[in-house]
Amino acid sequence: MQVSANKEPESKPVSNEQIKADTSISDGPKVSAFSLASIRAKKALEESNKSYVKEELQLPTQSFSETEMLLHWTKYAKRLGEKGFRIMESLLLINDPVLNGVAITLELPNQGSKLDFEKELNGLLGHLKGHLHNHDITIEVIVNESIQSKKNFNDQDRYNRLHEINPNIDLLRTTFGLDLNV
Structure with missing residues (x-):
């Protein structure tokens, strides 16, 4: 009797029923898509999704002065400069922002500066909202290309x-x- 080392293992034919049984995801009873049980299951799923609705939070809206805003504005700019973001620091310090209620207006010299500023806008807004305890703050950027x-x-x-x-x-x-x- 000769045993060959190069002999490949024999593959067994697999039927479609075995494939369906192996790929079955749920171990529970099968439910038809048009049955009452599937409709109840769908309603239960929708109810469970509704229970995860995010609650409305009352965020602080304390009033603040322009000097407080400028103080935190320059602190944030200095911190960016220490981290190596010199361009953003110079954009923040190029002009003093003007406060109108809770809207802060900043004037920048060109459109490219505005695009660079808007990349870091969320970080600045988060810093100001947290330190000034007012979550209604908005920042508006005005481009003034007429430099005299x-x-x-x-x-x-x-x-x-x-x-x-x-x-x-x-x-x-x-x-x-x-x-x-x-």
């Missing part, structure tokens, strides 16, 4: 600009006897 830059052309224009910033520059000019044709 004052150009100083000559010495007189530069002096006038410095005088607008600090009127005490006149005292400095007279104290040191600076000769500027004013």
